[in-house]
Amino acid sequence: MQKEIDIPVILDAVKKVGDLFLHNYKTNNIPQTKSELLQQLDNIDERCLESLKSDLDVHYPEIPFRGNEFDYEEQSKAIDITEYWLCDFMDGAIQYLQHIAGWTINLVLVRNGQPYFSVIYDPMANEMFWALAGNGAFMNGHKIKPSPKKDNSVMIAVFEYGHQESGLEELYQKTGAAVTNLLRNFGVVRNYGPHGLQLAYVGAGRIDVFYQEGQDAYNWLAGILIAKEAGADVTTTNGKPWTWGDDSLMVTSPGTGKSFIQAKSNS
Incomplete structure (x- = not known):
């Protein structure tokens, strides 16, 4: 036991x-x-x-x-x-x-x-x-709990990237495209550094969107649990519920990720 x-x-x-x-x-x-x-x-x-x-x-x-x-x-x-x-x-x-x-x-x-x-x-x-x-x-x-913001123009989105040794060119392209989409859809886009803290900040309402392409589970897990328990949405970058082994992560205030994916598909 x-x-x-x-x-x-x-x-x-x-x-x-x-x-x-x-x-x-x-x-x-x-x-x-x-x-x-x-x-x-x-x-x-x-x-x-x-x-x-x-x-x-x-x-x-x-x-x-x-x-x-x-x-x-x-x-x-x-x-x-x-x-x-x-x-x-x-x-x-x-x-x-x-x-x-x-x-x-x-x-x-x-x-x-x-x-x-x-x-x-x-x-x-x-x-x-x-x-x-x-x-x-x-x-x-x-x-703690996520932000209740509904206006994307005052939302803060952050992006991260991993350090994989294979498939780098594809990862670079995905990350570049992701940053462009974030810039088109949110008022402020940043890269801060510590993955887990940024995820905790989503849970605490300080950051509205965390976005990363590539596998980086060990950097994510501490923050994922905190964000999830706070009430944030934890998905892959295509909107599916995130599970251990997925090679992308998007953590957002409730509903923000879904509306972001819809906006991307309509652009």
């Missing part, structure tokens, strides 16, 4: 590691070569994992940590174990290393092949987003 999770314990563990990095923010030398970049990224992963394991293994020694953000074959479906922690140790790590705002600590508990609990912590804003399947989504203890 799977035991119930202690949400405050998990939130504290994530906050601890996020605040550790906040304390050291802008103290690193900005990497100048690819080898320096990769080494600093590895250092971030190691420090995050060490901190989270030291705190969470005490309470959940039976739950392993899994997941490789850049293994696109692995992330096309859930790993075949009952439950595991899936950690995007620092979403927006490039921004962190470049001394730019827009980085978070993300953690997902996958149970029986689906996200069961997720948390996204933004240390610079001191904002903790989290959701438990079937129980709503919250930010700093307050329930």
Whole structure:
């Protein structure tokens, strides 16, 4: 039998590691070569994992940590174990290393092949987003919900892209066409950086549309659960309900995605 999770314990563990990095923010030398970049990224992963394991293994020694953000074959479906922690140790790590705002600590508990609990912590804003399947989504203890906007001219849409090593030309073309369509249909179009935080922002009513072509499940899962539990629409870019393994994602305030697809088909 799977035991119930202690949400405050998990939130504290994530906050601890996020605040550790906040304390050291802008103290690193900005990497100048690819080898320096990769080494600093590895250092971030190691420090995050060490901190989270030291705190969470005490309470959940039976739950392993899994997941490789850049293994696109692995992330096309859930790993075949009952439950595991899936950690995007620092979403927006490039921004962190470049001394730019827009980085978070993300953690997902996958149970029986689906996200069961997720948390996204933004240390610079001191904002903790989290959701438990079937129980709503919250930010700093307050329930969140998507925007009620109906006027596309005041909506904010964001687009993202993955880092796949195959099919890049097709992905570039799809992404370029998507940006054009977003610009035609929404008042403001941006690319912000941390995938999960942008999805949480849809759930909190700060962003109206998140759009991405390509497979990027490990970057999405924490934010997908939060957005879904908040009441956002979670679909593929052609409007079908999103399921793990789909190679595109659109998350919007209720009804916005459907009207966007209709507008595209009529243009």
